[in-house]
Amino acid sequence: MISEEQVRHVANLARLGLTDEEISRIGGQLDAILDSIEKIRELDLEDVPPTANPLDLTNVLRPDEPRGELAPDIALSTAPDPVDDMFAVPRID
Amino acid sequence: MLDLTASALAEKIREGEISASEAAETANNRVEEVEGSVNALLTRTPEVALERAGRVDVRLRNGGVQPWEAVPLVVKDVLSTKGVRTTCGSKILEDFTPLYDASALVNFGEDLVMVGKANMDEFAMGSSTENSAYGPTRNPWDLARVPGGSSGGSAAAVAAGEGWWALGTDTGGSVRQPAALCGIVGLKPTYGRVSRYGLIAFGSSLDCIGPMTRDVRDAALLLQAIAGHDPLDSTTSTAQVPDYLADLEGGVSGMKIGVVKELMDERIDLGVRDVVGRIVDELEAAGAEVGEASLPHAYYALEAYYIIAPAEISSNLARFDGVRYGLREQADGVHEMYRKTRERGFGDEAKRRIMLGTYALSSGYYDAYYAQAQKVRTRMIGDFRHALWHYDVLISPTSPSVAFEIGAKTDDPLAMYLQDICAVPASLAGIPAISVPGGLSDGLPVGVQLMSNHFTEPLLLRAARATEEVSGFRFDLKP
Numbered sequence: 278m279i280s281e282e283q284v285r286h287v288a289n290l291a292r293l294g295l296t297d298e299e300i301s302r303i304g305g306q307l308d309a310i311l312d313s314i315e316k317i318r319e320l321d322l323e324d325v326p327p328t329a330n331p332l333d334l335t336n337v338l339r340p341d342e343p344r345g346e347l348a349p350d351i352a353l354s355t356a357p358d359p360v361d362d363m364f365a366v367p368r369i370d
Numbered sequence: 371m372l373d374l375t376a377s378a379l380a381e382k383i384r385e386g387e388i389s390a391s392e393a394a395e396t397a398n399n400r401v402e403e404v405e406g407s408v409n410a411l412l413t414r415t416p417e418v419a420l421e422r423a424g425r426v427d428v429r430l431r432n433g434g435v436q437p438w439e440a441v442p443l444v445v446k447d448v449l450s451t452k453g454v455r456t457t458c459g460s461k462i463l464e465d466f467t468p469l470y471d472a473s474a475l476v477n478f479g480e481d482l483v484m485v486g487k488a489n490m491d492e493f494a495m496g497s498s499t500e501n502s503a504y505g506p507t508r509n510p511w512d513l514a515r516v517p518g519g520s521s522g523g524s525a526a527a528v529a530a531g532e533g534w535w536a537l538g539t540d541t542g543g544s545v546r547q548p549a550a551l552c553g554i555v556g557l558k559p560t561y562g563r564v565s566r567y568g569l570i571a572f573g574s575s576l577d578c579i580g581p582m583t584r585d586v587r588d589a590a591l592l593l594q595a596i597a598g599h600d601p602l603d604s605t606t607s608t609a610q611v612p613d614y615l616a617d618l619e620g621g622v623s624g625m626k627i628g629v630v631k632e633l634m635d636e637r638i639d640l641g642v643r644d645v646v647g648r649i650v651d652e653l654e655a656a657g658a659e660v661g662e663a664s665l666p667h668a669y670y671a672l673e674a675y676y677i678i679a680p681a682e683i684s685s686n687l688a689r690f691d692g693v694r695y696g697l698r699e700q701a702d703g704v705h706e707m708y709r710k711t712r713e714r715g716f717g718d719e720a721k722r723r724i725m726l727g728t729y730a731l732s733s734g735y736y737d738a739y740y741a742q743a744q745k746v747r748t749r750m751i752g753d754f755r756h757a758l759w760h761y762d763v764l765i766s767p768t769s770p771s772v773a774f775e776i777g778a779k780t781d782d783p784l785a786m787y788l789q790d791i792c793a794v795p796a797s798l799a800g801i802p803a804i805s806v807p808g809g810l811s812d813g814l815p816v817g818v819q820l821m822s823n824h825f826t827e828p829l830l831l832r833a834a835r836a837t838e839e840v841s842g843f844r845f846d847l848k849p
Contacts, residue, residue, distance in 0.1 A: 291684060292726040293721060294713030303722055306783055310726060313784060314673045317742050327744030328751060331800025332562050337604040347469060347678045355486030356700035364693050
């Protein structure tokens with residue numbers, strides 16, 4: 278059972294604002310989902326290696342050379358608050 | 371013209387019977403005619419379609435145009451389109467216009483005749499397109515029902531003839547399940563066969579861009595158009611792209627086909643199992659050697675998927691922080707700005723999966739959930755290796771049910787997740803899988819899923835073409 282405190286803690290880790298109503302509703306849904314997911318813990322997989330990616334590619338390298346990067350004014354054209362050549366943000370707290 | 375497949379239309383354009391501009395105009399008119407009831411598109415791009423079709427017509431006179439380039443296409447709104455708004459079905463990207471095109475679109479050709487950007491579940495999370503911030507798409511077969519998801523807009527657009535084909539994306543069934551529910555073909559290629567560059571990421575180890583088409587030949591042609599290595603996506607394969615059309619009519623005589631027993635149990639509606647069973651009998655009559663295959667960890671695949679996919683999305687959605695693009699809510703400090711922006715910009719399912727993924731990756735739970743799920747993934751791959759040692763192709767339903775009514779599952783996320791039980795095993799293993807219409811149950815289309823080994827799409831498409839042939843199902847424009 279996931280507590281309200283845990284739900285608030287996880288929301289904070291994810292920098293996700295949630296209303297009290299969402300904390301309670303999404304918290305309840307998380308409980309139900311985690312309950313059903315619990316099932317995979319019944320498998321004994323201690324010696325099984327994990328799979329992070331289904332292909333067996335390793336260390337794909339390329340030369341470290343600049344190539345067709347976006348100009349600063351283009352890159353900033355989608356920003357909500359561009360200032361000079363920078364992305365502006367509110368005070369870092 | 372609206373009754374032609376994409377391949378047949380391409381042929382008529384090549385012969386000069388129809389111009390690319392005429393095809394684009396026909397598609398634009400059809401969009402105007404049906405969009406009011408279907409709502410498959412988030413952004414219509416009639417001028418883009420006409421302008422590019424005009425350029426294709428000029429190029430056609432000079433030669434050097436690929437056979438697919440003149441055929442109007444619908445693009446899921448998760449693929450970046452330079453200069454055309456791309457929302458991912460989310461409020462957080464309501465006004466976002468990408469600065470470059472996704473590589474798959476660049477591969478398709480220099481003048482992609484795009485009719486519009488298709489509706490989808492927010493950031494491709496969902497199985498009904500009801501998680502779109504811009505309202506649900508309706509299934510052209512029955513407007514009171516969902517088209518499936520997350521590529522529901524793409525599927526509905528093809529079924530309704532708003533363009534001859536579409537691109538979708540499939541993380542845990544998002545091409546195949548809506549294709550099944552809308553009576554069209556949906557192909558999830560091998561992971562790494564099509565570049566993900568410019569695809570706004572959901573589950574980076576699972577995401578695949580795939581064709582959604584009127585028939586199997588069109589799916590082969592569209593895959594041909596978009597597949598290949600891309601230096602901008604280090605997970606793309608360098609393996610040569612074969613000719614996907616060459617073996618298409620080879621048939622199933624002597625082909626070994628395994629029916630996946632774990633995906634034919636009581637979790638699957640009887641009407642769906644009946645259609646798949648009939649197709650299996652027909653394939654056997656056509657010369658296939660049919661037997662029973664087992665994927666024991668298929669019983670754990672959905673659970674593993676619903677840890678891995680949310681873990682990856684919680685990381686991938688971290689980039690939506692109100693700094694470089696998309697929505698920003700004002701606040702005094704940067705952390706409050708992040709929280710308010712994300713609270714306002716994300717819908718319910720995105721919030722749920724961010725929470726689930728963050729929880730599964732957080733200190734103290736990582737080993738119990740995420741690491742364990744990655745080990746189930748290893749086992750799932752082993753199951754497929756074993757089954758595909760005995761069989762060339764595996765067969766199952768695509769989805770446990772036909773299209774359900776809008777609103778039927780929105781209050782119960784777990785019921786919605788169950789839509790993916792047949793699709794996620796192939797996603798976890800990264801193998802190619804295709805949904806082909808097999809017939810009807812209660813008057814609604816049922817999809818048959820075929821799966822094969824990594825990079826064996828030519829074999830898979832051959833089996834799919836034979837399945838289409840024995841099914842007797844033919845594309846029929848709706849509504």
